[in-house]
Amino acid sequence: MAELESPEVMPKVISSLSSLLQRVAESNDVGCRLESQKISVFHGLSTPTISVQCYLERIFKYANCSPSCFIVAYVYLDRFTQRQPLLPINSFNVHRLLITSVLVSAKFMDDMYYNNAYYAKVGGISTAEMNLLEVDFLFGLGFQLNVTPAAFYTYCSYLQREMLIRSPVSLPENPLTLGRPLKLHCCFSEDDSTHKKQLAV
Template sequence: MAELERPHVMPKVITFLSSMLQRVSESNDVSRRFEPQKISVFHGLTRPTISIQSYLERIFKYANCSPSCFVVAYIYLDRFAQKQPSLPINSFNVHRLLITSVMVAAKFMDDMYYNNAYYAKVGGIITTEMNYLEVDFLFGLSFHLNVTPSTFHTYCSYIQREMYIESPLKLHCCFNEDDPTHQQQQLAV
């Protein structure tokens, strides 16, 4: 008899992240269409056919990382966008940025995680590409991986607030971690 698969309850953070990243990437596709952009290892030649929501659900299902790992991945994406303004999140790079940020967050946060070859398979890319993405992402973050409890709590509070209040004008929220009050700043990644 085949073993029944345990159902995965999709955390709300997945829905929030997919919705937010969909808005950001679509907005940047339109608003930065005529601006020169740096092409990086994160850019695909074409837009992936899988939706951001389905891609995040796939990562959640197979990567077996904690829901808090997705919050940390969001923090990393936010930091990356702040440090790399010439690489805005768009429909050509959002999937590669997602798999990379989740993998890096899992390695940093979770006690158990998979190797790069496994994450590459989950992400639909080859291992060599996953390795390049990880290195570029880490350098893009200036290896700033630590997330203080205060910063984590601030992002969680923001996510909770945004899940209850749809705000179409806010594309992305950044927090200045050096500021103890964690005042919100708006940034269109």
């Protein structure tokens, strides 16, 4: 994981994660017209004009959280969509889910982090909304914030593969999870130290 911690590689991680999220959101935009989905506090009235990549780059620039936070935020997004199948990531909620997952990750991972008011400014929302999103996200996760080293390594591996293979046509059908119908990664039992249940790729 040392390569993910270096400043030179971190922008590639940001680019890979944003590419993954963009693909999932666009796929689920189509699926939302075919499947029943709930409207949550993460949904905007319209899709933001800023792209997922520019938004994530903005968070990276101003949040000053450790590179590991973005991997853990990715884990949280995956867990959230696994636990909330009626709330898949789409273009209406991806930005709010992203800023919230990084906020929660930074609080859990880093010794020093900015407060909710600061993250709200970075994310372009009000502090009251940021507070509400954080609470809703935590409940959506079931407060399952711990990430084992094995799980962290697994998600790093998928992002590293995303760095090497950026073409959606070349990627496997299930590259990771983050919602339906397109999934980004088949979750495994992170409490199983023997890892008998392997990832489906």
